[in-house]
Amino acid sequence: MTSHVGMMALFAFFVSVVFAVLMHDDPGLQVRAAARMCAGFVVAGLALGWVLLLFPI
Amino acid sequence: MLATAARSSQSHNPWVVCAVAWIVPGGGHLLLGRVGKGVVFLVTLVAMFTTGLLLKGRIFPFELSDPLVPLAAIANMGIGAPYFVARGLGIGVGDVLAVTFEYGNSFAIVAGLLNMLVVLDAYDMARGLK
Numbered sequence: 001m002t003s004h005v006g007m008m009a010l011f012a013f014f015v016s017v018v019f020a021v022l023m024h025d026d027p028g029l030q031v032r033a034a035a036r037m038c039a040g041f042v043v044a045g046l047a048l049g050w051v052l053l054l055f056p057i
Numbered sequence: 058m059l060a061t062a063a064r065s066s067q068s069h070n071p072w073v074v075c076a077v078a079w080i081v082p083g084g085g086h087l088l089l090g091r092v093g094k095g096v097v098f099l100v101t102l103v104a105m106f107t108t109g110l111l112l113k114g115r116i117f118p119f120e121l122s123d124p125l126v127p128l129a130a131i132a133n134m135g136i137g138a139p140y141f142v143a144r145g146l147g148i149g150v151g152d153v154l155a156v157t158f159e160y161g162n163s164f165a166i167v168a169g170l171l172n173m174l175v176v177l178d179a180y181d182m183a184r185g186l187k
Binding site for chain 2: 002007010011014015017018021022025027
């Protein structure tokens with residue numbers, strides 16, 4: 001896989017799962033927290049990517 | 058269930074739990090009877106580290122030639138046994154020309170850093186703080 005967005009999403013998934021399981025003991029809360037965090041990471045990554053277009057190297 | 062976990066945590070030396078948690082990702086939680094958490098950590102962290110290697114990332118050696126290399130090596134070592142297994146098998150030499158090289162490094166490094174957090178969580182549980 002060489003898709004930048006795909007790798008970002010995979011990275012966000014792994015990190016979200018670990019953080020969610022560290023934060024909560026209840027499986028339902030863990031799933032909800034992981035989903036929220038993963039979505040937040042991906043949306044923030046995409047938003048930052050668009051913002052960086054304003055600052056070309 | 059919490060009472061069982063608390064009893065289980067009181068019977069283990071926190072430093073032994075830390076050592077087990079470092080060597081086997083999630084092993085500390087498994088030792089303390091938190092099987093669900095332990096299995097999730099084991100699967101997720103090993104998968105993340107393996108993904109880093111599959112993306113042609115490098116497992117950094119402990120060299121002082123470059124100030125950032127030993128830091129990356131320490132982060133890599135955080136994953137425990139998989140680091141030493143990969144180095145023993147000669148995996149993780151990295152392909153700097155691969156488009157996924159930096160991604161692979163990030164996955165492998167962050168897997169080690171996350172396992173350090175998991176070790177601290179296991180330590181807190183072993184001391185009865187969580």
